[in-house]
Amino acid sequence: MHIVDGALANPVVIGGALVAAGGIALGLRHLPLERIPAAGVLSAAFFVASLVHVPIGPSSVHLILNGLAGLMLGWAAFPALFVGLLLQAVFFGFGGLTVLGVNTVNIALPAVIVHYLCRPGVTRASAPVAAIWAGVGGALSIALTTALVAGALRLSGEQFIPAAKLVFFAHIPVMVIEGLLAAAAVYLIRQVKPDLFDSLKGAPA
Amino acid sequence: MDHLLSPAVPRQSALCAIDPRARILGACAFALVTVACGQTPVLIAALGMAGGLMALSGLAAGPTLRRMAAMDGFIVVLIALLPFTVPGDPAFALWGLTASWQGLRQALEILLTANAVVLALMALVGGMEPVTLGHALFRLGVPAKLVHLMMFTIRYIEVLRAEYLRLSRAMAARAFRPRTGWHTYRSYGYLVGMVLVRAVDRSERVLGAMKCRGFAGHIPVLDMLAYGPRDAIFAALLGAALAALCLAEAAHAAF
Numbered sequence: 001m002h003i004v005d006g007a008l009a010n011p012v013v014i015g016g017a018l019v020a021a022g023g024i025a026l027g028l029r030h031l032p033l034e035r036i037p038a039a040g041v042l043s044a045a046f047f048v049a050s051l052v053h054v055p056i057g058p059s060s061v062h063l064i065l066n067g068l069a070g071l072m073l074g075w076a077a078f079p080a081l082f083v084g085l086l087l088q089a090v091f092f093g094f095g096g097l098t099v100l101g102v103n104t105v106n107i108a109l110p111a112v113i114v115h116y117l118c119r120p121g122v123t124r125a126s127a128p129v130a131a132i133w134a135g136v137g138g139a140l141s142i143a144l145t146t147a148l149v150a151g152a153l154r155l156s157g158e159q160f161i162p163a164a165k166l167v168f169f170a171h172i173p174v175m176v177i178e179g180l181l182a183a184a185a186v187y188l189i190r191q192v193k194p195d196l197f198d199s200l201k202g203a204p205a
Numbered sequence: 206m207d208h209l210l211s212p213a214v215p216r217q218s219a220l221c222a223i224d225p226r227a228r229i230l231g232a233c234a235f236a237l238v239t240v241a242c243g244q245t246p247v248l249i250a251a252l253g254m255a256g257g258l259m260a261l262s263g264l265a266a267g268p269t270l271r272r273m274a275a276m277d278g279f280i281v282v283l284i285a286l287l288p289f290t291v292p293g294d295p296a297f298a299l300w301g302l303t304a305s306w307q308g309l310r311q312a313l314e315i316l317l318t319a320n321a322v323v324l325a326l327m328a329l330v331g332g333m334e335p336v337t338l339g340h341a342l343f344r345l346g347v348p349a350k351l352v353h354l355m356m357f358t359i360r361y362i363e364v365l366r367a368e369y370l371r372l373s374r375a376m377a378a379r380a381f382r383p384r385t386g387w388h389t390y391r392s393y394g395y396l397v398g399m400v401l402v403r404a405v406d407r408s409e410r411v412l413g414a415m416k417c418r419g420f421a422g423h424i425p426v427l428d429m430l431a432y433g434p435r436d437a438i439f440a441a442l443l444g445a446a447l448a449a450l451c452l453a454e455a456a457h458a459a460f
Contacts, residue, residue, distance in 0.1 A: 006318025040357020041408040083355045091210045093272040093323045097236040159290040184394020
């Protein structure tokens with residue numbers, strides 16, 4: 001899912017960097033000092049989750065979970081996921097430096113969209129209903145991310161269209177898995193710590 | 206257990222003595238110049254430069270190059286399709302599809318650029334202690350909140366990985382074997398959910414501990430970063446090398 005340096009056209013790279021900077025600034029404004037520990041620890045949790053490989057047939061996929069990040073963090077998902085991508089690029093060599101902005105937008109923008117669409121559902125009284133909404137959010141965020149990746153490639157040139165299509169269709173099983181996982185995770189959270197989503201809701205913990 | 210992000214660098218390498226800020230700016234300048242260049246020989250030179258930086262950084266060559274190769278795994282599809290989708294003079298045919306020279310060249314350029322940038326980034330910045338990186342970014346004007354967030358992430362990545370490993374051991378002890386199926390995905394979902402619940406619980410305890418110590422939101426500056434003659438030499442050498450790359454690019458383009 002990472003795009004690397006040198007693949008995209010300059011306007012796409014610059015546009016991505018600008019949108020990412022805006023999103024991060026907005027995210028930081030939504031993040032009072034009191035919530036930084038929660039956001040930081042969750043950012044670390046999503047970093048660790050991205051190292052988890054889930055089997056699928058003979059192969060395996062690594063988790064992204066940007067939908068869950070959006071449901072839990074809202075706009076703060078932008079800086080939190082940016083930090084994760086920065087650390088991955090610097091210490092693991094995943095992705096690249098000039099494309100950091102594009103990669104941040106591809107991962108974090110779907111998180112924020114899912115936050116607005118599915119968050120009300122996830123805080124419903126009934127845990128199974130909340131789990132279904134989380135599943136929808138988990139799958140939708142991956143769909144949006146792959147669509148954004150494909151879009152960034154498409155804007156960079158006609159020759160990337162087959163690769164963009166392939167990226168999208170190859171990720172359909174990932175969407176299903178992320179949806180199932182997000183649903184199960186939220187179901188468990190609602191059983192174990194029902195007030196988690198309320199306590200993260202901006203109010204000082 | 207080693208920190209997941211901790212670089213295995215001997216303390217005395219040539220790059221360790223350079224101001225972290227200079228190294229970060231150097232990595233950014235290198236990335237911009239390399240991405241701006243498009244001539245194959247220039248990109249090969251850039252990759253060679255990145256290799257040289259890696260040698261100076263004292264990073265173990267094996268693991269670093271393996272990480273670089275892992276990144277190539279991500280883009281193999283993109284690279285493999287390009288020769289067949291870029292129109293141009295036919296080079297060879299495979300299963301009735303024709304690969305073009307122009308496409309092969311573009312694929313090679315992306316491969317060289319991506320590897321050079323990532324290698325230089327890991328060599329210049331990846332060899333730092335993660336905490337030093339945070340301080341340096343703060344001193345370069347990155348917003349304090351973002352640096353705080355990054356420091357928390359760095360601090361708790363290892364803690365939460367241990368949490369995750371504990372939970373997976375507990376699952377393995379109960380005869381959980383991952384395979385493709387509903388049971389596996391639900392169990393992994395519960396695992397993720399539990400890690401998140403514990404992360405939030407932990408963050409509440411951390412916030413309490415910080416409040417009790419009168420946390421006011423500023424970052425205490427632990428190491429005095431000072432620009433010295435070594436950094437000037439580093440900046441001059443790297444600047445000269447990057448200028449040479451730009452000149453070579455311009456010369457090739459004119460040629």
